[in-house]
Amino acid sequence: MFADCADPKSLEGLVWFLCYLTTGKQVLFYWSFLTVLTLMAITAPIALGFGFGGALATRSHIAPLRWLGMGYTSMVRGVPDIVFFLFVPVALDQGLEWIRHKTLCPDWTEPVRQGADFVVCAAAKLPLSSSPQSVHQVYGFVLAVVAFSIVFGAFAANVLAGAMQAVPHAQLETAEAYGMSRRQVSRRILIPQMWVYALPGLSNLWMILIKATPLLFLLGVSDIVYWARELGARKSQIYDFPHPDWRLWYFLVLLVFYLAMTRVSEVVLRRVTRRLTRGQATMAGEAMRKAGA
Amino acid sequence: MKKLALMTAVLALAAGMATAQTVRMGTEGAYPPYNFINDKGEVDGYERELGDKLCAMAGVTCEWVTTDWDSIIPNLLSGNYDTIIAGMSITPERGEVVDFTQNYIPPAGSSYMALKADANTMGRISVQVGTIQADYIASSGATLLEFATLDDTVAAVKNGEADAVFADRDALLPFVEESKGEFVWAGDEVQLGGGVGMALRKTDTELRAKFDAAISTLKADGTINAMIKKWFGDEAVVF
Amino acid sequence: MSCGQIILDYGLRSIGIGAQLLPRGEFSLCHQFTLIGSGLIWNIYFAVLALATGFFAATGLALAKSARARWLRKPAEWFIFLFRGSPLFIQFFLAYEMLVLLPRGGFDIFGMTVATSWLTKAWAGALIVLFLNTAAYSAEIFYGALMAVPKGDIEAADAYGMTGWKKFRWVIWPTMLRLAWPSYTNEAIFLFHATTLVFFSGFPSFQQKGDALYYAKFFADKTFNPFVPYPIAAFYFVLLTLSLIGLFGWVNRRLNRHLPGARPRLRIRPQIIR
Numbered sequence: 001m002f003a004d005c006a007d008p009k010s011l012e013g014l015v016w017f018l019c020y021l022t023t024g025k026q027v028l029f030y031w032s033f034l035t036v037l038t039l040m041a042i043t044a045p046i047a048l049g050f051g052f053g054g055a056l057a058t059r060s061h062i063a064p065l066r067w068l069g070m071g072y073t074s075m076v077r078g079v080p081d082i083v084f085f086l087f088v089p090v091a092l093d094q095g096l097e098w099i100r101h102k103t104l105c106p107d108w109t110e111p112v113r114q115g116a117d118f119v120v121c122a123a124a125k126l127p128l129s130s131s132p133q134s135v136h137q138v139y140g141f142v143l144a145v146v147a148f149s150i151v152f153g154a155f156a157a158n159v160l161a162g163a164m165q166a167v168p169h170a171q172l173e174t175a176e177a178y179g180m181s182r183r184q185v186s187r188r189i190l191i192p193q194m195w196v197y198a199l200p201g202l203s204n205l206w207m208i209l210i211k212a213t214p215l216l217f218l219l220g221v222s223d224i225v226y227w228a229r230e231l232g233a234r235k236s237q238i239y240d241f242p243h244p245d246w247r248l249w250y251f252l253v254l255l256v257f258y259l260a261m262t263r264v265s266e267v268v269l270r271r272v273t274r275r276l277t278r279g280q281a282t283m284a285g286e287a288m289r290k291a292g293a
Numbered sequence: 294m295k296k297l298a299l300m301t302a303v304l305a306l307a308a309g310m311a312t313a314q315t316v317r318m319g320t321e322g323a324y325p326p327y328n329f330i331n332d333k334g335e336v337d338g339y340e341r342e343l344g345d346k347l348c349a350m351a352g353v354t355c356e357w358v359t360t361d362w363d364s365i366i367p368n369l370l371s372g373n374y375d376t377i378i379a380g381m382s383i384t385p386e387r388g389e390v391v392d393f394t395q396n397y398i399p400p401a402g403s404s405y406m407a408l409k410a411d412a413n414t415m416g417r418i419s420v421q422v423g424t425i426q427a428d429y430i431a432s433s434g435a436t437l438l439e440f441a442t443l444d445d446t447v448a449a450v451k452n453g454e455a456d457a458v459f460a461d462r463d464a465l466l467p468f469v470e471e472s473k474g475e476f477v478w479a480g481d482e483v484q485l486g487g488g489v490g491m492a493l494r495k496t497d498t499e500l501r502a503k504f505d506a507a508i509s510t511l512k513a514d515g516t517i518n519a520m521i522k523k524w525f526g527d528e529a530v531v532f
Numbered sequence: 533m534s535c536g537q538i539i540l541d542y543g544l545r546s547i548g549i550g551a552q553l554l555p556r557g558e559f560s561l562c563h564q565f566t567l568i569g570s571g572l573i574w575n576i577y578f579a580v581l582a583l584a585t586g587f588f589a590a591t592g593l594a595l596a597k598s599a600r601a602r603w604l605r606k607p608a609e610w611f612i613f614l615f616r617g618s619p620l621f622i623q624f625f626l627a628y629e630m631l632v633l634l635p636r637g638g639f640d641i642f643g644m645t646v647a648t649s650w651l652t653k654a655w656a657g658a659l660i661v662l663f664l665n666t667a668a669y670s671a672e673i674f675y676g677a678l679m680a681v682p683k684g685d686i687e688a689a690d691a692y693g694m695t696g697w698k699k700f701r702w703v704i705w706p707t708m709l710r711l712a713w714p715s716y717t718n719e720a721i722f723l724f725h726a727t728t729l730v731f732f733s734g735f736p737s738f739q740q741k742g743d744a745l746y747y748a749k750f751f752a753d754k755t756f757n758p759f760v761p762y763p764i765a766a767f768y769f770v771l772l773t774l775s776l777i778g779l780f781g782w783v784n785r786r787l788n789r790h791l792p793g794a795r796p797r798l799r800i801r802p803q804i805i806r
Contacts, residue, residue, distance in 0.1 A: 024333035078770035080725035233444035
């Protein structure tokens with residue numbers, strides 16, 4: 001099959017199509033699905049960590065920390081996530097380079113901002129301009145992960161803060177009456193119990209994360225949307241496989257991919273919820289017990 | 294992680310690789326025949342061939358990166374790559390922000406392309422955002438329609454969203470030739486800009502001098518003219 | 533140029549009134565505040581109309597989803613799944629690509645020509661997508677609330693001899709709305725945020741008329757400095773969100789005013805966001 005693809009202009013019908021679907025460029029498109037899945041897999045736990053920290057901060061007794069937590073949790077409600085996606089990677093990149101510049105090249109006298117240029121010494125570049133392209137791509141990807149984690153961490157902080165408040169107060173008071181310290185109450189009573197309350201919100205958050213991934217291409221990561229646009233665009237005779245504008249079909253593939261992703265997630269999350277609800281002192285847990293009996 | 298890759302190709306051109314400086318070449322990859330991503334997923338086109346030659350002559354190792362057109366200058370300034378080689382016309386407005394090498398394509402015309410020759414060139418004109426053609430249309434009084442890529446602008450004409458597309462004549466040429474009469478030229482050709490050159494950060498004077506010298510050599514021995522003819526056809530304007 | 537003059541020139545630039553060209557060469561704070569603020573008109577336009585129309589569609593969809601009849605329930609379920617299960621970004625793009633496929637000259641129906649070309653414009657096409665989108669999300673919220681309407685309320689209505697429309701209008705619907713309101717407030721907030729996507733996928737901007745984020749990006753690209761325009765856009769959206777919370781909080785108080793010991797304040801925790 002692959003040997004036949006050497007001269008694409010002479011091909012027709014199914015063979016042409018099979019050859020087309022196995023070009024190097026198409027393969028990059030297939031790999032980009034993995035990019036998106038990787039992003040989700042990495043972002044989810046990090047965002048959960050951010051959210052956990054944020055939620056704990058909102059309950060802190062130290063005022064500045066509490067304000068920080070409050071600010072963090074409410075920022076996503078006030079500002080569209082896309083603004084963060086456009087802003088965070090650039091800010092982070094320049095911030096990191098500036099810090100490295102200050103530490104690595106202390107005797108550099110020229111200003112960092114020269115007109116429109118952002119100039120740091122060669123050693124402070126991130127990644128170093130001599131590093132291979134793959135390093136640059138990984139770096140870009142990491143920036144995207146951080147941007148997503150910050151935004152979804154704030155969402156998660158909201159959910160977790162709500163869940164912490166939903167844990168029955170009597171439980172915490174009882175623990176205090178037993179002489180536990182605040183830390184002990186948090187660690188032994190609050191946190192183990194809050195998850196079941198947080199689950200609906202977190203499931204919902206996972207769905208939103210899935211649906212936010214097309215914005216990756218705005219961050220300069222070549223994701224599935226990037227490739228769908230590039231491959232679907234009309235191709236002239238200068239290409240090996242000329243074809244008319246096929247973007248509609250490529251985007252329909254993306255639509256099916258996303259619908260499948262959300263469907264599968266829905267089914268899996270429903271199972272997880274059932275498993276976690278079992279034996280819990282909630283309405284759903286009670287209903288399950290009765291149904292079983 | 295390597296597979297997460299954009300399209301790129303690492304080219305070791307200079308023999309003494311270990312000592313050669315790495316120059317990252319930023320291009321759009323969606324503007325044939327200037328630059329495009331071929332079916333192998335690599336950057337290809339006139340500028341790829343020229344850029345590789347220039348790098349070899351300047352004694353640097355070149356690496357090709359693609360980026361969206363509308364953020365191509367900001368990404369250069371923030372240091373994501375070192376040059377822009379993406380069919381970018383030399384204009385005074387851009388010259389305030391970046392420094393251009395001398396042109397490697399002589400000033401060429403911009404044209405309207407439409408479904409019929411008598412299309413209204415003062416009507417709805419689709420252009421690629423951030424191009425000199427966009428600036429021209431914005432001030433000409435016609436209704437400006439902005440799209441992110443050249444393909445989008447052409448698609449807009451095909452589906453009737455725009456009366457005509459206004460872009461570099463050389464970039465539209467393949468569309469006219471291959472459409473079997475569907476697309477035709479409309480209105481008059483317009484001369485814009487001072488030809489196409491490479492753009493570099495204003496602080497990178499040394500590298501710019503190297504590329505400038507290399508372009509001079511290639512112009513003098515006729516290599517550039519031969520390449521323009523190869524990629525843009527025999528009727529293209531040469532030096 | 534004085535700031536007053538700039539406001540005159542660019543304050544309504546996003547709807548085509550004022551200066552023809554966007555600023556060149558000078559990008560003062562006043563320019564950025566004015567133009568980004570002017571773009572906000574589009575965000576408000578999209579969000580308000582989509583929410584106002586989507587609200588009724590959502591009520592209908594929620595009822596259809598809770599219907600016993602299969603032919604009513606299944607389409608509603610599929611519609612909700614389609615629009616909640618896929619990214620808005622993809623929906624915008626697909627909608628645009630499909631709308632441009634419609635015949636340019638319009639359809640001929642019974643000798644009358646129905647024009648179609650306006651559908652590909654952002655003001656109409658993107659609005660339709662946002663309408664369908666928010667209808668699906670709100671329908672899911674309303675459906676959840678509908679299922680949570682206390683059984684006793686309905687039994688009481690039955691005892692009073694209420695049926696059909698009357699029962700729905702005076703008993704089920706108000707309760708459903710009251711229960712759904714906190715979540716619906718969130719939906720409204722996030723729909724406002726979603727309007728920033730309009731000019732980022734598919735729909736082109738005419739004569740550089742765009743929304744707040746379109747202009748913020750314009751400035752970020754021109755000044756090569758993202759640290760000014762994006763925070764300005766963020767500032768505007770925070771203001772917008774706060775006023776939205778105020779408005780919805782007022783409605784919430786009205787919805788709950790008959791309840792003894794009603795919570796005076798709307799507590800919005802984005803437990804379920806879109």
